[in-house]
Amino acid sequence: MGSEKVTSVEVARHAGVSQSAVSRVFTPGASVSPKMADKVLKAAEELGYRPNVLARSLITGRSRIIGLVVAYLENQFYPDALEKLSNALQAHGYHILVFMVSNDDAGIDKVMGELLDYQVDGIITASVGMSNELASRCSNAGVPVVLFNRGQDDERLNQVTSNNFEGGRKIAEFLVAGGHKRIAHIAGWAGSSTGRDREAGFRAGLEAAGQELLACVDGMYRRETAAAAALDMFKGGDRPDAVFVGNDHMAFAVMDVLRFELKLDVPGDVSVVGYDDVPLSSWPAYDLTTLRQPSNRMVEATVSTLLGWIEEGSKDVQKIKIDGPLMIRGSARVPEGWPNERL
Amino acid sequence: MGSEKVTSVEVARHAGVSQSAVSRVFTPGASVSPKMADKVLKAAEELGYRPNVLARSLITGRSRIIGLVVAYLENQFYPDALEKLSNALQAHGYHILVFMVSNDDAGIDKVMGELLDYQVDGIITASVGMSNELASRCSNAGVPVVLFNRGQDDERLNQVTSNNFEGGRKIAEFLVAGGHKRIAHIAGWAGSSTGRDREAGFRAGLEAAGQELLACVDGMYRRETAAAAALDMFKGGDRPDAVFVGNDHMAFAVMDVLRFELKLDVPGDVSVVGYDDVPLSSWPAYDLTTLRQPSNRMVEATVSTLLGWIEEGSKDVQKIKIDGPLMIRGSARVPEGWPNERL
């Protein structure tokens, strides 16, 4: 035991050929005779040789590494997306280098530097924004960036989101149609485009129906914050009869507070609607009505955008918005005759 | 725009010094005069230079990349561990390259090859086993491996788990003390050491109390399988009065079936105990009594073991088992006077 690394030079010697020949055998599309390929592959097999990706990338300028920046994995939507992204990229021969980051500028700056140090071929940020300066650095370094589930105005940044405005609007429509008169919102983080867009769409939808928000609080996309907001919002006698919560992760906290602390019935006393449709939402313990973010299609769009830039040299900045259906379940009163989009 | 990559050679020229000088300035512990450091850092700053990690690792033989092999992220325990592992390693200047893998030998073999191609400094497998041949390859390549939350007899593989046998035993003790007489088990995957050890400990605990398992089914660590098993196990009239489910992820499915399909009361009709203590377990919708796997300490042990091998050349194979407390909550009848370990 302990055979250590075996290099292309050793394989070459063992096979009685040049190092270049070995290299060519392992480079798809290079010019090699079948005889040579046989000889080399046999020698490689015997010595247990495999090309060193790092050395290769030094020459080719391609590391086949994609940097993924993610703030937290507590919200099930992100591990789910991570798994799908990783699988999709793996199928194309890429792998994901993970960078956890606290959602403030200092942390992101530091991490993004480390990212570029690894010569990543591309960057995906999940629910994380970027400073302009950072966007410039990536752009200068020729590293394409896709913001996943986060929008930003910068014209150099690709982005893939659900249609958050439209989603918010649909939910408003649904709640209004259900006869709710006192509608509140526990919003996603105001520092994020997703949070702002969902809220804006929601307000627009209410307005179109001649209603307006009874109350609105920033839940910061955090469980504790949302729970506190819910407690505060619903403890009084003049409580809302419906609430749209900015994502499912917070909606669970809100339902917990409503049902177990305030002993309210959902949806009897209050209708609750979330956003994301994470797996837990469909479990009967919550049975949450929610707007689905189609993570499969979002991942697909993210990967194809990224690979387009990396492998085909695309320069078209994509700002992709994907519509998702409202998943009607048991946490919100359903208007009579409302069509279930799941069908 | 498009300044492209800037190298140490350009910094050297710009500062009027040699390339080696630049390298030394960016190598901690190298011999450099303050004057030189100033000059170089200034030049580097002006050009926006950062060392190329890949080129560096070609020389040093250290990539500062840790490969993480993981089968699925659906069970919240794993994203949680991933986040903590990533943070801990980041603090030491390492990063995680993610490899998703289906839990069969073929997939693992393929992925492990890719892993070694990246010259990773170490490998962590989360809930994934390794063939002997694979273990040999890693060992030969000098790449240390830590199995996280999975045991295996191979004497070359480090491993960090909770004390699964003892955990299972504790749960048996708890259920027996609670006066349950018809105790069943929906086990973790029989192909995993964790599943087998928990079951063995559980059986041992029952036996010590003069009881034996009423029924036992393999839940494969999968939600659907566990749900089906629960339905089958509890639909008859002679159903168990308590069930230990091999992990929380399955326990939620079991509770869903018991409460929403079979209309049974938990813990009135049936006590349910899980294993892991994922965040969701403490939410009031489930309020699951469960044995905590102390992920913080498990991560800590994993990281220090790995870094011991990588940075200090340790050769001591560690087989670490960490005890966890039983988290007493509302899903299982509590024996009178039972001490709550949380205190």
Next chain:
DNA sequence: TCTCAATTTGCATACGTATGCAGAACAATC
């Protein structure tokens, strides 16, 4: 068998950095 084109091979070099070695600069001591 000889010629010419097409294919395959080897040589040399490049990628961006780290490091042993020897010489240069410097500080300290007498």
Next chain:
DNA sequence: GATTGTTCTGCATACGTATGCAAATTGAGA
């Protein structure tokens, strides 16, 4: 100021691979 010891610096080379170029081989056609 000469001598010693110490700290810095530059030179050269190495890490493992890919690739342009020229030489070598192959095969076809006459």
